[in-house]
Amino acid sequence: MLAGLIRKELLVLSRDPHALAALFLMPAVFIIVMSFALKNMYAPSLDRLAYGIVSSENTEIATRFMHIWENTHGPALGLDPNWTHALRQGRLDYVLTLEAGMAEAISSPHPPPEAVVRLQAEPGLDQGALRALQAELTNSLSDLRASALQAEWPDLMPAVTLSILHFVAVEQISTDTAKPSAVQQNVPAWLVFGMFFVVTAIASLFVQEQRDGTLARLAGIGVPHRIQVLAKALPYVAVNIAQAALMIAVGVYLMPLLGGEALSLAGIHWPALTLVVGAVSFAAIGFALLLACLVRTHAQANALGPMLNILMAAFGGIMVPTFVMPTAMQTAATYSPMNWGLEGLLTVLLRHGDVSETLPWVGRLCLFGAITLLLAGTLFPRRIKR
């Protein structure tokens, strides 16, 4: 009985191109588009920024500085006289200006009356990137100044390494990648979003069957309510698994083909990934069935489902990552089931967490799924009346 009803559910879904597009095409497109669109937001790579140098000096110190900077950041772009306009428009990310007297100021034991190197950035440059450039600039000039002072007064200063760079070590704890890329953020984010989109498919079909009287007809034949609910839920577990496989494949295989970064699966804990995907599916289907039992018309199903999904996504860090949100919004995000799913997947895909590390997220998702499924089961018999 159950197998026949599951087969029916899958057949009906397979003949609904709109639902298939919403479940599979939409999240895949979101992954591709958002990964490219937000590439620099997630990982603003300093060595890829477009920059130029304006030098009023032709000294050895200025030349050495430019050499050091170009070694790290690539060759500087040639600047036209109207480079400030290009900077304002964002065609240049930043410009370094080496003022006249820079070499003298650096070799002097006294601080200069005015800055001798200026960093000017375009209006939209990420604040983190700007601070990183500032720190790097300071370090480079510190090294140059230390060397220059040592050369100027060799008796005064012993021949020791003066660069402070050697005193500091910076390390970001990670696995095989230095930092999360846009792809690593967007694949789990839009996968969770897509998995929750079963809400619309389930609710819409449920309304149709309620109106046609097929639910009542099945009940009249003696199909128990729990079997009817199960027959609606189980096919969508398969759909969610297929979504997960497709979205991960998009990240791993399609993104590099399109010139983006690839999603790395090296070293991830597969049982943990399976568990998180299962928990997201459970929560999404429970929520979908509850909504299906609450709405009464197609218009409600087609409006309420996507609306709630988008709200959960906006709050949950799917559309806008939580790390750019203010503290209050970050707190609010922790109440969104989509955020639990996203954090669970990031725990596996980025931090290479195992099953035990995903349990806080899995637990919340399962609790949410159980509550919504219980409520749906209670409401279901009332909705099958003709």
Add this chain to the structure above:
Amino acid sequence: MLKIRGLSYRYPGAEAHALDNVSISVTRGRILGLLGPNGAGKSTLADHLAGLIKVQHGTIELDGLSITEARRRDPTRIAVAPQNFAFYPVLTVTENLACFVAANRLRGASARSAIERCLAFTQLEAHADTRAEHLSGGFRRRLNLAIALLSDPELLVLDEPTVGVDPRSRALLLNAVKGLAASGTALIYTSHYMEEVEAIADDVAILHRGRLLRHNTLKNLLSEGGAHLQITLVELPPADLVQRLAGYGRVRAKGLHLTVELFSGISPAAPLAAVDKSGANIRETRFGQYSLDQLFRRLTEYS
């Protein structure tokens, strides 16, 4: 086979009863025409039989077992073909039957056999691979019936099975219903088409506002209606004419028209003589037995 006694039902929050002390019986091999205007309680009765609502007052028994117990033992003994097209439009005819045959707990050869039997019975073989949404209204009705027949039910409830169908499908469906009754199936047939019910029903029950107005064999019911005399006058009747005619039957007067439902044993000559004696001039008279349609309207109008 089916005995309903004193069945009353009131929906939560409703002031009036949807069914009020209804008693009906249905016998194997016979067709009960269940008539009633919208809101009479026909669907509520069907929902009781389908197990969708529980009995509040009264009893429903199937071969001596309460409906709950009978359905618990075998829910497929009673099948309901609802007025809605209760199947999946995007599935083909065969896929729809396969889904419902699985819901009827049939598998393997018995499932295939049931599907083939129902396709043949409703003459849907040529459309077996057609999606239900592409079928005409008549073929959709046939599919609705075919699904109900998958379990080979002992009692079949057909709710308005010929609404919106072409004459050919209507004839096929009516023949099918008669054939089912001939093979021993008990049928409850609800319809607004009185001529259909008059053509196929053995027994008739008339519901109105939840109450059972009549439950009898079709023959008895029609004879119960008796004869009626319709008189159209040239001018408005004299004031005392209605009173004069009241001795021959129940009189309704509307403008120039008088209708006399004659008491048993009264011939039309006596009331006509009374009209003549009153001085009124007759333009036209009609005399005859009530059809089911007229009887139904008369009953539901007076109640």
